[in-house]
Amino acid sequence: MNNKQDFKSTQQAFAAYIRDPKRNPMPADVAEPRMAMYRNLFFNNIDGFLSGNFPVLRALHNDQQWLDLVQDFYAKHPCHTPYFLQIPAEFLVYLQHERHCEDDLPFMLELAHYEWVEMALATSEIEVIGHDKHLDELLNQAIALSALAWPLVYQYPVHKIGPHFLPLAVPEQPTFIVVYRDADDEVNFIEITALTYRLLEIIQAQDAILATDCLQQVAVESQHPNPELIINAGLDILKSLAEKTIITLA
Numbered sequence: 001m002n003n004k005q006d007f008k009s010t011q012q013a014f015a016a017y018i019r020d021p022k023r024n025p026m027p028a029d030v031a032e033p034r035m036a037m038y039r040n041l042f043f044n045n046i047d048g049f050l051s052g053n054f055p056v057l058r059a060l061h062n063d064q065q066w067l068d069l070v071q072d073f074y075a076k077h078p079c080h081t082p083y084f085l086q087i088p089a090e091f092l093v094y095l096q097h098e099r100h101c102e103d104d105l106p107f108m109l110e111l112a113h114y115e116w117v118e119m120a121l122a123t124s125e126i127e128v129i130g131h132d133k134h135l136d137e138l139l140n141q142a143i144a145l146s147a148l149a150w151p152l153v154y155q156y157p158v159h160k161i162g163p164h165f166l167p168l169a170v171p172e173q174p175t176f177i178v179v180y181r182d183a184d185d186e187v188n189f190i191e192i193t194a195l196t197y198r199l200l201e202i203i204q205a206q207d208a209i210l211a212t213d214c215l216q217q218v219a220v221e222s223q224h225p226n227p228e229l230i231i232n233a234g235l236d237i238l239k240s241l242a243e244k245t246i247i248t249l250a
Helices: 002-020 032-053 057-061 062-075 084-097 108-123 135-140 194-204 213-223 227-243
Strands: 140-146 149-154 175-181 188-190 247-249
Touching: 032 057, 032 062, 032 084, 032 108, 057 108, 062 084, 084 108, 108 149, 108 175, 108 188, 135 149, 135 227, 140 188, 140 194, 140 213, 149 194, 175 194, 194 213, 194 227, 213 227, 227 247
Parallel strands: none
Antiparallel strands: 140 247, 149 175, 175 188
16 A cells, blocks of 8 residues: 555544544554544534534534434534535535434424524625615516525424424414525514515516516416405515515616
8 A cells, every 4th residue: 555545544544533433443553532632623613513503403402412413413424515604504414315313303404494594694795785766666666586585485483493482293384484684784584474475486586577577476376356455465565675675676
């Protein structure tokens, strides 16, 4: 074995032990205290980063449960990024495709996704686009969804979940939420109706759409006997969304 192959083999053994010392032997010629130091250093960084980015999820687990969860992620998931800011997204991939535990809370993936969205919007380098046009003329304006506004639908009311509220059964109605970063670079969320979600869904599917066309589409889809009621209600919703910079004026 040449020096390059020998180094690679040693490196793989080193990484395997740090990931999962229970299933991998400690590398030869490395003192046990030193390996323990490396192990704690790497693992504690991951643990701290996940705890900080998923505070509600962390609060729903006792210390041992959380330690087991983080260790399982650390041992099993092959992260494809060296950047700490992208580790929460890797954690979501793990929960969705690699985590198999009957004891997990049924809403764990949705809650983790909701908490990740907040971090993703807070750290995005995209700038909020304001507007200086009169909203009284919104009906005939072209509108678009802000890149910093994400309409979301969940089975569970993830924005209400905490140590004192644990919905273990899927509610009859889904929860619609829009999470957005405002002009002050603060991340906010609002629970929205199915109508508002549909409006945002239509807008999101277009680069730009006339507000009147968006409202007409919703009115037709609703099959309401008085479509003007839907259009007027929808226009008020769009004005409120524009004031919050959730939608922008083209």
